[in-house]
Amino acid sequence: MIETVHVPLGARAYDVHVGRGLLARAGEMIGPLLRRPRVFVVSERRVAGLQLDALRAGLGEIEAPALLLEPGEATKGWEGLAQTVEWLLDQKCERGDVVVALGGGVIGDLVGFAAAILRRGVRFVQVPTSLLAQVDSSVGGKTAINTRHGKNLVGAFHQPSLVLADVDILDTLTPRDFRAGYGEVMKYGLLGDAQFFGWLERNAPRLADDPALRIEAVRHSVQMKADIVARDETEQGDRALLNLGHTFCHALEAATGYSDRLLHGEGVAIGCALAFELSARLGLCAQEDPSRVRAHLQSMGMARDLRDIPGDLPDAETLLALMGQDKKVIEGRLRFVLARGIGEAFVTAELPAAEVLGVLRASA
Template identity: 80%
Template sequence: MIETVHVPLGARAYDVVIGPGLIGEAEARIAPFLKRPRVFVVTETRVAALHLDAFRAGLGGIAAPVLELAPGEGTKDWTNLTRVVEWLLDERCERGDVVVALGGGVIGDLVGFAAAVLRRGVRFVQVPTTLLAQVDSSVGGKTGINTRHGKNLVGAFHQPVLVLADVDVLGTLEPRDFLAGYGEVAKYGLLGDEGFFAWLEENGPRLVLDTALRVEAVRRSVQMKADIVVRDETEQGDRALLNLGHTFCHALEAATGYSDRLLHGEGVAIGCALAFDLSARLGLCAQEAPSRVRAHLQEMGMRRDLSDIPGDLPGSEALLELMGQDKKVVEGRLRFVLARGVGEAFVTGEVPPEAVRATLDAAR
């Protein structure tokens, strides 16, 4: 049941290995990349409690000093970037060594960025432990941290040398965290593969309990992302399609203080629903498209509207201001990923602000 997606980026090519039991095979999978039997593992406390012992056992004879960080989006900041880099230097991490990011998207982004800047670039392995990280953030080489100005505004493109996506660890996720990751899975069907979205409509509710379905969902998501990354590694064109829902999402994350009020994948799901609402409002797609999106999110028990976010939110004008800090702003103009239908996304800068305000107001 092991699947491998190859990401063919020339000298930076790597494999994403997907399947059950991969943490137990860590030594065999990682050893070929090592010049000495030693890796440097950065994780966070919740993941460590669940998976660190098994990962260390899987490493066999490979030494593995470990740094544990606090969980949560707030860890992805300057302070913790400095902490990781200084710890790696304290541990005598050499340029030929390998750093391992064991955790979800926060750990993967932070550790990948630390690896990118340490000694002008050391190699790293992603061992993603959440559904969101397995299907999205661990693949493609985007690394970075958040600042007070917004999400992921400081970072670097730094590809891993290997991704080990062990679907068994997904069974330890809380239902909310699993569904947050599913927001990114659904995104792939919505942006470019109506057939995959139809497959999710049929199989989505069974992913939690069926290992084979989990493997297939992760494989198809990773393959779609890999295909886009190969065409556009540094997001000059097609790769921007992967940001479907993210312009809304990043503003909502900023508005909620990057807190547990809104998980990233929940923001993506709400953002996708809003992107389809906006597309219909602009006459780009039929009203049946956003209705279909919302129906599937509802069937999965996911958040779909601003009203699903606990606590107060800023007004629509303030949310628009937050969108203005998004990385996709070009010459002061917001760029949205919109859709002509399910599986037919495109990028545009021609979106009237009043239409965005009306879409946000309708979702409250």
């Protein structure tokens, strides 16, 4: 079974295919985009060892030279960007060619940005290999790298030409990586669909073992993101809701050195719990809502608080200062995504710093 979500962006519109066995049909699906039987694959070593041969087999007669980068968030920086762009130029990648990003969010973001700036823009296809990338980062055209100042601060909006989300690939994920990706799935229910969050409460513990449930969770998440992106492609309004949990998350990632101490999806989950806790403290939502979020995270075996992150963290004041480097700062004011209830998120800059510090201290 293959589900297709259309992202309606006029001349930049594309389809996201969600289902089983999509790698085996890569040539059939990518072929119509090509002017010559050749694509340029960029991946990372761990993913390539598991999926590159299957992708090449699915591409059939389409040539697929590949660049393999080191895994990890550190690759998504200036050095990784330069390596990717220079390799594509060495391979004589032309403006009419297609680059394939085979990997998780790091590879998708990096390769998308490289495609955006190479020859002033070449097309690229996302083949996301993590749950997080399938439900979130592969869709919507946000591409970026990190700098010493923070996460995703240099980038471009560059939509893919196609996304192939093969849920069979998720069988190769470690339990931790799968749970981390689930942080982004849960986010969609929390920000705008209480019924979906209820569905997740009933079904999420079985996602890892049930492909049909996986397909539905990915499809529903992608559909929600596609609807928001269609209304607000460059994040001038509604799209900011997708950052629920991310203001906290990005500060925590910076504080842990973008290391394996905290995976992005784990940070999002903690950030969502803190955003609901902050909302309840401000009287915006019932106290039962953050309790419900925390109970669900506990049922999934996921971190909920700063104290769940291994190792030492900076104090609350330092974490708040790290939030000030977030790309969502406008005119020096930090915007938070808060909630009036499950499925009722909104964006605000009217927030007392003392309340944020109180939530951070309590979580630590």
